[in-house]
Structure formats: structure tokens, C-alpha cells
Amino acid sequence: MAFFKFLRKRDTSGVPSKRRAALVAALEAERLATTAGMQEFLRKKTGFVGTSPLLRRNIHRLEKGLCMPTRRPVFGEAYIMETVTLYAKLVTQPKASPPELKWATDVLADYFSKVDITARTIAPAHEIWSKLPHNTSDAPHFSPYAARDLPAYVGAGALPDYPSFLALTRARRSQRWFMDQPVDPAYLAAATAAALQAPSACNRQPFTFHAALNRALIIKIADLPLGTEGFGHDLPALIAVIGDLSVYAEPRDRHLIFIDAGLAAMQFMLAITAQGLGSVPINWPDIPENHQSLRDLLGLAPHQVPIMLIGVGHPKPDAMIPYSAKRPVEEVLHVIA
């Protein structure tokens, strides 16, 4: 095992052996979670219920092909049969996710109307598709559209202008002390709707948000990470952002859970601010035992990985907020003309 060889190797780094051992344990835990994810991915290829990350990815790939300025008459040959097979499974499920089913239906209809369905590599998939029950009549269609038809097209004046947007980003500050007032789950639902608009690799959205509103559970969760001293027990709501490694076939993709969940978490926090509440992001240190403790508390599977926590509440008006000066733009933006 490469990990153990690494640990036994004579240490020339100067890093204390305790820290090297912690790194090995963390990497081993990541290996186990990633393997559990890839196993679950294989299982879900045939046994998914309601939603299929592979179908989402394939539909997304078809959409990209459909959006090409010079579209080829034949594309998607490598995965169209797999896509139609997954679709056939989804379409018969009473628990099929409604937006996923509509999206897949409309994109496949668009695809088959635009490619050469007599091509040897496409015809068999088209034949299966044409025999499946599908309803493509309901507008609006969940398939590619022109930029000018974006619902809130940037030039159309329906969006906040840059100063308003910048003001929102400035109004979001990490707030740690909240009033003793429950958080209505409707605020969290509205923030999650904004979070779900975030980009994610191949639109797989590999995360779930678990919101604890119960004091006993909040205390147990808040005690796991290291950065909650002095405020963790009093948070009115504590959201665990959890990554899902079962959406990937390849180990090279395993870090996408951090990127995708991080992007979604940012939108969640901005939406909390936009509703007049406050939030604090909380670090989730990579400590294998803590991953397991949180899995036990929330009933999670081995392929589900904690990414971060977010405390939410109605801020106490007189509570102090660190200034947290930001770096200047010139220091961060390197323009290469």
C-alpha cells in the first residue's frame, strides 16, 4: 500500500510524524469514501430511484452538442444508447423527479429532431425512444434556447444592477450571534432554491443540505468541527452541506463535490442575507472520525462527505461583527492582455 510505504519512508520533510500520520488517515478515509461512491455509482446505473446523475450528465452533454454554433448531423453516438436506456428506466418510475423527467424528455426530443436518426450509431436508440411514452407538448420546454430568451436577460433590466449586487455581497458578513428566535424553514427553502441555481460540473449537483433546527442536534453537530467555540451551541439553525461521491465513475472527479457544494453554499448565504437573516460559514476539518460522527448523526451513507456547516439566524443587532478587511482588486486580479 502506497500510503503505508509513504508513512514508513524516512522523513526528510521536517513535518512531525503525528501530522504525517493524520494525513495518511485522512487520505485513506478519502479513498474509502471515493470507492464507496464509485460502487454506488455502478449500483445506481441500473438501480436508481427518481433521479440518475448519469442521466443528468448525459442530457447535459446532449444539450452542449445541440448548442454548438455549427452542429454536426451526428453526435452523442458514444452515449446515446446509454442515455435512452436510463431514460426508459426513469419514465416508468412513479417517483421520477419531475424536472429531471421533463428536462430529459424535452432534450431527447430536441436531439432526435435534429440529428440524423437513420445513422447506424443513432437509429437503435431512436427506435427505443420512439416506443417509450413521453409527453413533449407542455411548454415551456426544458431544452436549449437563445441567449436573448434568458428569463431575466441581463440587458432587459430585470436584474439587480452591479451596485445593488455589490451591496448584497457587502451586506453578507459572517454573523455569529443571533436572537433567540426560531428560523422559519421557508427562509431555508428559499435560500436552497437560490443555491440550486449555482453551476455544477455537468449539472450533477452532487450535494444535499441538512438543516438542524433542534437544539440537542445542533449542539452535537456544532461540537464536531473546531471553529464554533463561544457561539456554536446557540445557533438557531445549523446546516450541514454534504457532498455526494456517488455521482462519479472516475476518481479524478472526486474533488468536484467541494467546488460544486462551495458554489451552491455561497448562493445559499447570499440568499439568506437577501432575506434579512444572517449566516456564518463553518469550517469542516478533514478528520475521519468526525466525518463518521456526522454520518451517524444524520443517517448518511459512506459516500456522503461533509463539506462545511452554515449557521443561520436572525442577527442580534448589537452583536459585534469582525471587520474582515478584503484584499484590493489589483492584488488579486491579474489581467493578461
Ligand SMILES: Cc1cc2nc3c(=O)[nH]c(=O)nc-3n(C[C@H](O)[C@H](O)[C@H](O)COP(=O)(O)O)c2cc1C
Ligand atoms: C470555508 C470557511 C470556513 C470557515 N470556518 C469558520 C469557523 O470555523 N468559525 C468561524 O467563526 N468562522 C468561520 N468562517 C468565517 C470566516 O472567518 C469569515 O468568512 C472571514 O473571516 C471573512 O469574514 P466575512 O465572512 O465576514 O466576510 C469560515 C469561512 C469559510 C469560507
